[in-house]
Amino acid sequence: MNRLYHVPLSPFCRKVRLTLAEKKIEVELVEERYWEPSPDFLRRNPAGKVPVLRIDGRVMSESQAICEYLEEVVPTPPLLPRDPDARYEVRRLCAWFDDKFQNEVTSKLLYERVNKKVTGQGYPDSKNVKAGSSRIKYHLDYMAWLLDQRRWLAGDVMTLADFTAAAHLSCLDYISDVDWNRHIVLKDWYAKIKSRPCFRTLLADQISGFPPAAHYADLDF
Template sequence: MRVLYHTPLHPGCRKVRLQLQEKSLAFELKTEQTWQRREGFLRLNPAGEVPVLVEDSAVIAEAPVISEFLEEAYPEIDLLGTDAFERAETRRLVWWFDAKFHEEVTRNLVDEKILKRLMRSGNPDSQAIRCGHANIGYHLAYIAWLCDRRTWLAGDSFSLADIAAAAQLSAVDYLGDVPWEDVPGAKDWYARVKSRPSMRGILAENIPGFPPPDHYADLDF
């Protein structure tokens, strides 16, 4: 059986979950509270980070590594594109959301508002939160700009770029911190993403003590 170790709201874990679902690959989800540094988990990944995928007896850690592995091992449902240039464009956007959006938005909002409390590692930094709110608008505008020119973020087909963006945005949306009404083009894209069966597990997530806002799981938000 394929097992994915994850932490709720973690965008890298959400990305791999969505990718597994889109590729119709069955898996068991195990929650790992990485900050507890459980010995059995550290034996799997000495870096102590999620996501970790265990498949046959192989252990694959780190979201970007797992993503490339899944595309190579299971090419039947392709989420990158057909030629090298198309795939480079998909990966450019994956990198944009994994690195840039994460650094400028998700880290400032999700990590500050929820992760710090779960880990009991200090108080939210209000300046970081202000930065996160200021930055998210540019990213939503970029999504709308891309969708004005393309069906999905990287081109004609739903791809790992849409998955990477949805992984970040769904985590921020769990806090109710995405100003969807300000950017209709981005909202329309996210409505299409939300209606995909692969999103069900993520939209059903509920962290004890931190319930999501009503619109979080609502397909007609």
């Protein structure tokens, strides 16, 4: 049985979960306390990070590398376009969210509000939370600007860029840190993603001590 070692509110794990589900690859989800790494987990990934995917006898780490591998071995439905310029744009946006958005927003909001308590690292740093709450507005504006010109973030078809962005925003939406009323085009985009079958397991996630926002699993939010 294929296995994904993950943390429910990790955007990197969620990106892989969305890709697996979209391509109808069945996996067993195994929650991993990466902050208390076991010898077995460190053998799977000496970096001590999730996600880790065990599939077809292989053990893989790093979310972008995993998703691109899955795209190559299960090309349908496609999440990367064939045109080199279009593929570049998808990869650029994946990096934008997994690097810039992660550092400026996700790590300042989700990690401060949830991860610190879960991992026993203390209380949220109010300066970081304030910085994340301010910076997310810029990113939402940028996404809306893209969607004003395109059907999806990277072009006219849904791609891995949309899953990467949705993975981050879904984590923040769990704790009600996304102002969906800021841009109707962005809310419409997320509603389309959220309604896909691949999103169902994400909407069922429950974190002990942190109930989801009332609208989190509502498709008509």
